[in-house]
């Protein structure tokens with residue numbers, strides 16, 4: 001399967017900024033034969049999705065580019081002040097959602113059970129999902145890497161029938177490497193991705209070998225090629241370095 005190269009724009013970019021970045025990204029990707037071998041995904045702020053979709057639709061030239069939302073609430077509609085429903089996201093053209101990002105878990109207190117409900121709901125509504133997992137520095141230093149990953153991935157067992165290698169990917173993002181400039185070392189990435197792979201195979205048997213596992217945490221144009229070449233690394237999830245078209249284009253084609 002194609003490597004999945006995903007951008008998480010977090011709380012950055014107005015509509016104009018988003019469309020300008022996407023237009024420039026598209027032009028850069030069209031110049032690179034490698035870009036056609038990648039699946040590219042942008043998790044945009046809600047307010048830019050509707051207009052960004054128009055830019056994506058015009059990209060063409062064999063570039064597989066999709067748009068996703070960074071968050072949603074798992075309900076059809078209702079008295080959930082400030083929330084966005086999957087139906088609203090579908091309405092503006094998003095096809096992917098991000099679930100379980102460490103900023104949602106740690107800054108906004110999303111529990112394992114909310115992350116599980118959101119994942120199940122998004123799949124039911126026909127969305128593709130990037131499901132994030134990762135340990136804090138404290139957990140790593142306490143030797144709890146495997147236990148934390150096992151705990152975070154356990155909820156997927158109930159979704160066996162609903163998810164597959166096209167509509168679902170895991171992103172391993174060590175919390176201590178997100179936005180800190182401290183990329184995990186190659187050995188650390190290899191070790192964690194092998195653990196995630198083993199857990200997925202335990203849960204899903206054969207399908208566990210096919211699900212894509214992305215690495216996230218301080219991915220930059222200079223380290224992307226080495227990271228995507230590692231065993232069990234099937235793409236990346238990029239925050240800071242995805243905000244500039246040129247920087248993200250270099251990562252996509254690394």
Ligand code: PGA
Nearest residue numbers: 178179217218238239240
């Ligand atoms: P970063 O963010 O690339 O800025 O470290 C990654 C993420 O939060 O997904």
